[in-house]
Amino acid sequence: MNDQGQTVPHRIFYSSWDxxxxxxxxxxxxxxxxxxxKYSRVQLRKFRCFETxxxxxxxxxxxxGRGRKALDLTAIGFExxxxxxxxxxxxxxxxxxIVSHSDEEEMEYRSSSFEAFEDIGIRMPVVSFRESLYLERAxxxxxxxxxxxxxxAIAQYKFDFAQANPELFEQLKLSTDQD
Structure with a gap:
């Protein structure tokens, strides 16, 4: 905090990285x-990893959560x-x-089994999952x-902040959980 009560807007700065x-x-x-x-399941999963x-x-x-505040869009002049x-x-x-929590009511899959060998009675389970992107091109x-x-908007905010508070802008922010 500086003499004018200004604090470093960590959430805004870090949001640009997010x-x-x-x-x-x-x-x-x-x-x-x-x-x-059309893509293979492996290729679709690669795209899904990026999408996630x-x-x-x-x-x-x-x-x-966990002491974290949401990004204040009014501070950066964004609507x-x-x-x-x-x-x-x-x-x-x-x-x-879906992508962070896999809520049960949103799960999509098909499970089935088939007889692997004749006359042995062993069934092989198969589970297939939705293999597509959640978002469309548009x-x-x-x-x-x-x-x-x-x-x-964040870049403009950081520029303005650095002009108004150069001594406050110059810092090294480290994790508080350094074990």
């Missing part, structure tokens, strides 16, 4: 995925459009119900645009 991770993961999908092509990272990283600044607010709600729902583009707008 959004950069989300944008990188989203970019990997957009660069590698042809939304009209994008969703979780995007959501992190908006989640509260969601109606379309962006719907997309944000979907992304947070996906994070809360949603990826809207997500990309939203992330770029958020990152721009």
């Amino acid at each position: 959004f950069q991770q989300a944008l990188s993961a989203l970019t990997f999908v957009l660069e590698e995925c042809d939304f009209d092509a 990272t994008a969703i979780v990283s995007f959501s992190r600044p908006f989640k509260v 969601f459009s109606e379309h962006e607010e719907r997309l944000k709600s979907k992304l947070l729902w996906l994070r809360d119900k 949603q990826y583009r809207a997500f990309e645009s939203l992330l770029r707008r958020l990152l721009y």
Whole structure:
């Protein structure tokens, strides 16, 4: 805190890193995925890993808990459009119900078994899972645009903060849990 009572906005600074991770993961999908092509399960899982990272990283600044505050968008002068607010709600729902927590009511799979050998009575179990992306191409583009707008607003905030508080901006923030 400085003489004017100004504190370092850690959540805002760190949110830029979260959004950069989300944008990188989203970019990997957009660069590698042809939304009209067919892919193997392994390739689809690779895309899902990127998608999961994008969703979780995007959501992190908006989640509260363990002493953490949500990102204050008014501090960075950011407002969601109606379309962006719907997309944000979907992304947070996906994070809360599917990609981070696997809520039972949202699970999707098919289980079956087959007789492996004739006359032995041994059945082999097979479980198949949903192997597709949760977002469509247009949603990826809207997500990309939203992330770029958020990152721009935070970059502008950091610039203004550094001009107004150069001594407060210069720091090394370390984890408080250094065992």
